[in-house]
Amino acid sequence: MDSIPVLPLVERIQPAPESVFKKFREAGMDPVNHNLTEGEREAFQKSLSLLPNSYKKVLQEHLHSFSFMDNMPNTALTSTLDTTVHREMFNITFRAGIFQETISEWATWKENMCYKSTENGEYQLRIDAGDLNAMVYVLFHEATHIMDVVMGVTPKADDEDSSSDFTPFTQDVWSGRNRPVETYVDSLLETTRFRGGKPISIARASEIYSSLKKTPFVSLYGMASWNEDLAELATIYHLTMLLKQPYSIFVTHKGVEIFRFEPMENDLVKNRLQQLQVFYKNGEG
Numbered sequence: 001m002d003s004i005p006v007l008p009l010v011e012r013i014q015p016a017p018e019s020v021f022k023k024f025r026e027a028g029m030d031p032v033n034h035n036l037t038e039g040e041r042e043a044f045q046k047s048l049s050l051l052p053n054s055y056k057k058v059l060q061e062h063l064h065s066f067s068f069m070d071n072m073p074n075t076a077l078t079s080t081l082d083t084t085v086h087r088e089m090f091n092i093t094f095r096a097g098i099f100q101e102t103i104s105e106w107a108t109w110k111e112n113m114c115y116k117s118t119e120n121g122e123y124q125l126r127i128d129a130g131d132l133n134a135m136v137y138v139l140f141h142e143a144t145h146i147m148d149v150v151m152g153v154t155p156k157a158d159d160e161d162s163s164s165d166f167t168p169f170t171q172d173v174w175s176g177r178n179r180p181v182e183t184y185v186d187s188l189l190e191t192t193r194f195r196g197g198k199p200i201s202i203a204r205a206s207e208i209y210s211s212l213k214k215t216p217f218v219s220l221y222g223m224a225s226w227n228e229d230l231a232e233l234a235t236i237y238h239l240t241m242l243l244k245q246p247y248s249i250f251v252t253h254k255g256v257e258i259f260r261f262e263p264m265e266n267d268l269v270k271n272r273l274q275q276l277q278v279f280y281k282n283g284e285g
Contacts (some may be wrong), residue, residue, distance in 0.1 A: 027170055144234045
C-alpha cells in the first residue's frame with residue numbers, strides 16, 4: 001500500500017479486515033463475508049456512478065476496499081486502516097441485505113428505531129425517499145465520512161473541544177463533537193435515541209419533528225454528532241437536489257396524515273447548504 005491504488009473502485013471488493021469481524025463478534029454477532037451476486041454488483045456499480053466527481057477522486061486515492069457482510073449489527077461501518085503510506089486509507093463495510101431494499105424502505109425502518117409502537121398500532125411513520133436502491137444512500141453517507149476526514153469539513157478528533165478550531169460547518173451549530181450549541185438544545189430531542197436516549201412512543205412523533213424543525217439538523221440521526229450531521233445533510237441534499245428524489249417523513253393516525261416533515265424546506269437547513277459546495281465543482285452541485 002505504498003502507492004495510490006490503481007484498481008477501479010468497483011474492483012476493490014474484498015473481505016472486511018479482521019478487526020471489523022472482531023468488533024462484530026464482540027457485539028455478539030456471527031458476521032460472515034458476503035459474495036455479491038451479479039445483480040448486487042450491478043446495483044453497487046450504479047451507486048458508485050451517482051457519486052459526485054470529487055467523491056470519486058478522493059475515494060480513488062483513499063479507499064482501500066469495500067466489503068459486504070451478512071449478520072452484521074448495523075448498516076455500514078467506515079474504518080481507518082493502518083497503512084505505511086503518507087495518507088489515510090479506509091475500508092467501508094456494508095450489510096449486504098440493504099441491496100434488497102429501496103431508500104424509502106430502509107430509511108423508514110431506520111427511523112422507526114427511534115420509536116415504540118402504540119399497543120393498537122394507530123400511529124404509523126414512513127419515509128418517502130424514492131425507489132432507488134438503499135445502497136445509493138448508504139454509500140453516499142459513508143463516503144461523506146471519508147470526504148470529511150480528508151477535507152477537514154468538521155474538526156479533527158483531537159480538536160473537538162477547542163472552539164478556536166471549529167470549522168465554518170460546525171460554527172454556531174455545535175459546541176463540541178456531540179453537543180449542539182445551547183440554541184439548538186431541546187429537552188424533548190435530547191431524549192431521542194440518537195441523542196443517547198431510548199425509543200419514544202410513536203404517538204409523540206409529531207412533537208419530535210415539530211421540535212426538529214426549529215433546528216438546522218436535517219434528521220434525528222444528524223443530531224448524533226457533527227460528523228453524522230454533515231453526512232446526513234450532504235446525503236439528503238444530494239438525493240433531493242441532484243438526484244431529484246423526494247425526502248419526506250409522514251406521521252399518520254388511523255391512516256390519516258397528521259404531520260409531514262420535509263427537512264429540505266426548513267430555512268435553517270437551507271442556510272447551511274452553501275457549506276456543501278466544497279464537495280462540488282464545475283457547477284456539478
